Amino acid sequence: MNHRIIARLDIKGPNLVKGIHLEGLRVLGSPEEFAEHYYNNGADELFYQDVVASLYERNSLDDIITRTAKMAFIPLTVGGGLRTIEDINRVLRAGADKICINTAAINNPKFIAEAVKVFGSSTIVVAIEVIKQSGKYLAYTDNGREYTGVDALEWAKKVEELGAGEICLTSVDREGTGLGFDSDLIKNVTTSVSIPVIAHGGAGSKEDIEKVIVESKADAVALASILHYDFVRKNKNPLATKSEGNFEFLKNNSVFKKINPVSLFEIKDYLNAKGIGCRFLMENTNE
Amino acid sequence: MNNNVAIIDYHMGNLFSVEQACRNVGLNPIITSKQTEIENSDAVILPGVGAFPEAMNNLNKLNLIETLKKILENEKPFMGICLGFQLLFSGSEEFGNTKGLNVFPGQVKKFPTVSSTKSKIKVPQIGWNQIHPYNSQKWKRSLLNGINNNEFMYFVHSYFVETEDDSITLTYTEYEGIKYCSSIEKDNVFASQFHPEKSAYEGIKIYNNFANSINQKD
Numbered sequence: 001m002n003h004r005i006i007a008r009l010d011i012k013g014p015n016l017v018k019g020i021h022l023e024g025l026r027v028l029g030s031p032e033e034f035a036e037h038y039y040n041n042g043a044d045e046l047f048y049q050d051v052v053a054s055l056y057e058r059n060s061l062d063d064i065i066t067r068t069a070k071m072a073f074i075p076l077t078v079g080g081g082l083r084t085i086e087d088i089n090r091v092l093r094a095g096a097d098k099i100c101i102n103t104a105a106i107n108n109p110k111f112i113a114e115a116v117k118v119f120g121s122s123t124i125v126v127a128i129e130v131i132k133q134s135g136k137y138l139a140y141t142d143n144g145r146e147y148t149g150v151d152a153l154e155w156a157k158k159v160e161e162l163g164a165g166e167i168c169l170t171s172v173d174r175e176g177t178g179l180g181f182d183s184d185l186i187k188n189v190t191t192s193v194s195i196p197v198i199a200h201g202g203a204g205s206k207e208d209i210e211k212v213i214v215e216s217k218a219d220a221v222a223l224a225s226i227l228h229y230d231f232v233r234k235n236k237n238p239l240a241t242k243s244e245g246n247f248e249f250l251k252n253n254s255v256f257k258k259i260n261p262v263s264l265f266e267i268k269d270y271l272n273a274k275g276i277g278c279r280f281l282m283e284n285t286n287e
Numbered sequence: 288m289n290n291n292v293a294i295i296d297y298h299m300g301n302l303f304s305v306e307q308a309c310r311n312v313g314l315n316p317i318i319t320s321k322q323t324e325i326e327n328s329d330a331v332i333l334p335g336v337g338a339f340p341e342a343m344n345n346l347n348k349l350n351l352i353e354t355l356k357k358i359l360e361n362e363k364p365f366m367g368i369c370l371g372f373q374l375l376f377s378g379s380e381e382f383g384n385t386k387g388l389n390v391f392p393g394q395v396k397k398f399p400t401v402s403s404t405k406s407k408i409k410v411p412q413i414g415w416n417q418i419h420p421y422n423s424q425k426w427k428r429s430l431l432n433g434i435n436n437n438e439f440m441y442f443v444h445s446y447f448v449e450t451e452d453d454s455i456t457l458t459y460t461e462y463e464g465i466k467y468c469s470s471i472e473k474d475n476v477f478a479s480q481f482h483p484e485k486s487a488y489e490g491i492k493i494y495n496n497f498a499n500s501i502n503q504k505d
Contacts, residue, residue, distance in 0.1 A: 001409070001414070002414055002415050039487070069303060069307060074486075074487050093303065094303075095307075120336055120337045121411070122411050122443045123336070165413065195409065196414075279414075279415035279439040282437075282438060284435060
């Protein structure tokens with residue numbers, strides 16, 4: 001199997017942002033510029049998450065989706081604040097290929113089955129955002145803000161039963177920290193379900209990515225900080241243009257010590273050298 | 288003038304990216320389920336994501352089955368994608384047995400969930416996989432011209448095609464030990480299990496070649 005390397009872009013208003021534990025959001029720039037860079041550098045998929053959509057019940061992503069889908073001919077998954085079949089329809093019409101739901105799915109699990117019936121299972125990704133409490137993995141909603149008491153592993157099995165095509169599994173504890181993926185959490189889920197699992201949250205180095213694929217059996221990985229900081233580092237003139245959010249991070253050009261920024265090329269070269277299947281860009285020999 | 292390409296809308300999935308890919312290579316896409324528009328177009332694309340029986344049912348309701356068969360038999364450039372590739376064959380085992388357009392002999396079968404070595408197979412296959420030349424003579428003369436042998440393309444599917452006629456097979460792909468036909472080409476017809484419009488620059492080359500093949504007909 002070829003493991004997908006997915007560029008995850010968290011969006012707030014017009015900006016690409018990045019937090020730690022899904023909070024303390026810093027503005028990084030224009031989502032489309034990052035998306036275009038990842039597209040040209042061999043990203044296997046793009047994943048847009050509107051990180052405040054559930055909180056404010058707003059849907060502002062459509063224009064960004066459309067502009068991206070006209071430029072990047074790779075799969076685009078979109079999540080954040082999707083609550084109804086009509087919401088999903090709108091995002092797909094804007095140019096998304098797959099959609100991701102969390103809050104609406106936990107609040108009403110039947111919504112998964114309903115969405116699968118209308119759009120097909122391969123279009124529906126369910127996000128499970130997990131916080132570890134007293135040794136238990138619990139699923140949270142609203143981008144890791146709201147407690148539900150739902151056991152993450154039981155929920156993953158239920159999500160599969162309801163027909164979802166994929167699970168995007170986030171460790172909120174690790175998200176943005178660069179401390180590595182939560183390997184127990186990921187492994188527990190990948191060995192309990194038969195649908196693909198995207199590991200998200202914690203990648204600090206290419207070794208972390210290797211480890212979560214080999215040891216925790218992740219089918220795909222979603223990467224944010226590790227890629228974003230690489231792009232920011234190599235493009236000294238920050239791209240942020242719009243007014244919303246905290247810009248301090250960009251002005252200072254600081255990178256967290258735990259994160260070793262790395263490009264998609266470097267990640268794929270590394271995985272290939274380790275014998276881990278993934279798509280790589282070939283030199284064209286057939287022109 | 289830009290060539291018109293009819294993208295058949297039979298309510299099976301999102302047509303946005305197929306439309307964008309066409310525009311990207313200078314074609315003028317028309318999303319339609321009308322017979323006359325399809326017949327008057329310079330080329331036809333049958334896309335599709337979803338269930339085989341529902342797809343045949345929808346084509347039937349829209350009175351498009353005979354229209355499509357006629358186009359497939361004449362010289363108009365035709366591209367089938369994913370479900371639009373599978374529908375060209377005799378039938379599918381999805382939810383019992385459903386007849387397809389039956390342009391080519393072959394069956395559509397479900398991926399097993401356990402491999403021959405007893406390991407678990409993830410179904411659907413979602414992701415990038417390689418297309419290997421089945422017949423290396425064919426590759427350069429096909430819409431794959433300019434693309435490397437064994438290039439990666441994007442796949443999303445639970446069912447695969449088992450052809451009965453090897454002469455049409457253009458590429459094969461291997462998923463968890465199962466080798467299957469991932470694209471075919473015969474005369475005016477190119478069809479693939481993978482999504483060229485989701486396969487980055489290499490996939491867009493296929494659309495480009497498709498656009499050129501339409502120009503050659505003019």
